[in-house]
Amino acid sequence: MSAEKSNPLLPVKNRLESFWLSERDPVLQNARTTAELPRNADVVIVGSGLTGAMIAYHLYSEAEKMGRRINVVMLEADEVCSGATARNGGHCKPIPFIGFRAEAAKHGQKVANHLLTFEAAALKQYADLVQKEDIDCDMHVTRAFDVCFKPEDGAAAKKDYEARKAAFPRDVAGQDIRSVDDPKELELLTGIKGGHFGASYPAGHLWPYKLATSLIHIAINKGLNLQTHTPVLSMKKSEVYSGQWEVVTPRGSITTSQVIVASNAYTSGFLPEFKELIFPVRGTACSITPAPSHSHGAHPGPIKYSYGFRHGAGDVDYMIPRQGRGRIPGLGDRSIILGGAKSRFLGDLSQWYNNKQDDQYMPGAKEYFEGFMKKYFVGWNGNEHGNVDRVWSGILGYSSDLLPYVGEVPDKPGVFVCAGFTGHGMPRIPGCTAAISSLVASRIKDGFITSTAQKAFEDSLPQPYWLTQERYTSRVNLIQNMMKGDKTKGALQNSDEAVMAGKAVRAKL
Numbered sequence: 356m357s358a359e360k361s362n363p364l365l366p367v368k369n370r371l372e373s374f375w376l377s378e379r380d381p382v383l384q385n386a387r388t389t390a391e392l393p394r395n396a397d398v399v400i401v402g403s404g405l406t407g408a409m410i411a412y413h414l415y416s417e418a419e420k421m422g423r424r425i426n427v428v429m430l431e432a433d434e435v436c437s438g439a440t441a442r443n444g445g446h447c448k449p450i451p452f453i454g455f456r457a458e459a460a461k462h463g464q465k466v467a468n469h470l471l472t473f474e475a476a477a478l479k480q481y482a483d484l485v486q487k488e489d490i491d492c493d494m495h496v497t498r499a500f501d502v503c504f505k506p507e508d509g510a511a512a513k514k515d516y517e518a519r520k521a522a523f524p525r526d527v528a529g530q531d532i533r534s535v536d537d538p539k540e541l542e543l544l545t546g547i548k549g550g551h552f553g554a555s556y557p558a559g560h561l562w563p564y565k566l567a568t569s570l571i572h573i574a575i576n577k578g579l580n581l582q583t584h585t586p587v588l589s590m591k592k593s594e595v596y597s598g599q600w601e602v603v604t605p606r607g608s609i610t611t612s613q614v615i616v617a618s619n620a621y622t623s624g625f626l627p628e629f630k631e632l633i634f635p636v637r638g639t640a641c642s643i644t645p646a647p648s649h650s651h652g653a654h655p656g657p658i659k660y661s662y663g664f665r666h667g668a669g670d671v672d673y674m675i676p677r678q679g680r681g682r683i684p685g686l687g688d689r690s691i692i693l694g695g696a697k698s699r700f701l702g703d704l705s706q707w708y709n710n711k712q713d714d715q716y717m718p719g720a721k722e723y724f725e726g727f728m729k730k731y732f733v734g735w736n737g738n739e740h741g742n743v744d745r746v747w748s749g750i751l752g753y754s755s756d757l758l759p760y761v762g763e764v765p766d767k768p769g770v771f772v773c774a775g776f777t778g779h780g781m782p783r784i785p786g787c788t789a790a791i792s793s794l795v796a797s798r799i800k801d802g803f804i805t806s807t808a809q810k811a812f813e814d815s816l817p818q819p820y821w822l823t824q825e826r827y828t829s830r831v832n833l834i835q836n837m838m839k840g841d842k843t844k845g846a847l848q849n850s851d852e853a854v855m856a857g858k859a860v861r862a863k864l
């Protein structure tokens with residue numbers, strides 16, 4: 356029986372080609388560092404997306420600190436880095452206040468603020484990493500503009516902003532958040548028509564595939580063994596070596612004391628305990644060539660910011676204007692990456708919920724993207740296809756409470772999970788991967804997680820991300836609650852799909 360048939364939750368074949376895959380890494384694409392699968396390892400990482408890549412990088416940094424050689428194997432089901440990281444919007448857009456009141460009602464103000472400061476810190480973490488390792492990934496620090504198109508959404512966003520500012524004035528000032536109330540001023544600043552309220556704050560964009568593959572190269576130079584086209588089918592306790600795990604693939608098994616699961620949407624494919632906790636959600640994005648009106652030397656000229664287009668509760672598009680290719684901004688391809696188009700497909704759950712078919716287009720998305728720039732950007736004079744080049748889909752890993760799971764699996768000592776980024780991985784992955792890697796390093800060094808390492812983990816990582824027994828065994832699914840029309844308070848503000856699905860389903864009742 357093929358792996359695909361025996362284990363349906365694996366990436367599909369012949370997936371759509373994203374913009375980011377237009378420059379694949381020829382060395383890593385189908386790489387197997389050794390022809391044979393190693394029989395044992397200190398750590399097995401499952402998945403070679405940004406999460407797996409950052410974990411590999413951090414683990415080898417930790418090993419250097421410990422002055423110890425470690426033996427890490429990375430297993431990837433398909434080509435290297437071919438999942439969400441190779442199909443996303445490339446946008447590191449830390450949420451600065453939207454949803455603050457909802458999160459505070461659920462977790463308290465301090466924790467709600469920690470969620471936001473944690474995301475904000477990611478920008479510097481990316482910049483430091485890219486600078487330190489001299490990584491060619493078109494990293495660009497800019498400002499993101501959230502633009503609300505409905506007065507009521509603008510009013511709600513303002514209340515969130517005021518609430519966080521009143522409670523944590525220094526954090527808000529430190530994050531350099533600026534809001535704009537006047538629609539005319541908003542249009543002048545952003546070049547976007549029809550907005551009612553906007554706020555800008557530091558954000559970034561980069562080529563996620565290039566960052567991930569660069570980190571994997573660095574880790575390979577330090578000893579990482581990468582095995583592509585090697586899907587993990589299951590995991591079991593070793594019957595031979597006490598306290599060790601056997602990671603089963605079609606090419607044989609690896610025995611290891613530590614497994615780090617970085618397979619995001621596909622996690623429950625080999626960890627069935629996560630079937631009710633993380634599930635695949637299909638999304639879509641496209642690349643657009645700037646129109647003559649939005650090119651250098653023209654009026655209004657190049658797009659200045661990255662954006663969140665907030666059309667209504669839950670209906671958000673996101674955009675980055677790339678600044679060229681390579682280490683010199685301004686040279687080379689400047690495609691705009693635009694994602695979302697949710698209003699076109701969210702009413703049909705089968706198109707996105709529990710859907711892993713990124714070999715197929717999302718219905719209506721191409722037409723939506725083609726009409727987008729002319730509709731929203733002042734003076735846009737593109738062609739009849741809205742200058743859209745490529746359209747693709749990708750599979751996001753949604754968690755049942757809409758926040759990532761990070762930590763050791765409660766009933767599986769030595770098995771760690773860092774997954775469920777719920778469509779918002781870029782501002783979360785650097786901090787989450789650093790935290791999980793230190794925990795695993797402690798276990799390698801001392802044979803168990805020391806209290807110091809556990810405390811450092813808990814201090815750095817927002818408490819709602821911890822993979823606690825309570826979250827592990829919870830069967831609450833916020834998306835399903837929304838679909839039933841239950842206005843559960845909490846993290847829903849983060850989930851565009853949840854809100855849209857709730858609206859769509861209720862509208863049909």
Ligand SMILES: Cc1cc2nc3c(=O)[nH]c(=O)nc-3n(C[C@H](O)[C@H](O)[C@H](O)COP(=O)(O)OP(=O)(O)OC[C@H]3O[C@@H](n4cnc5c(N)ncnc54)[C@H](O)[C@@H]3O)c2cc1C
Binds near residue numbers: 403621
């Ligand atoms: C269309 C789209 C747009 C997005 N836009 C943004 C954005 O602009 N900003 C943002 O913050 N986030 C965005 N996201 C989300 C973001 O891409 C993810 O949060 C992030 O890439 C997750 O990285 P990851 O490494 O955890 O997962 P992935 O990149 O999906 O990597 C998981 C890897 O595990 C492998 N794998 C799966 N199962 C197995 C197995 N059994 N054995 C071995 N390997 C396995 C997969 O093949 C894959 O390579 C977007 C996602 C999509 C799809």
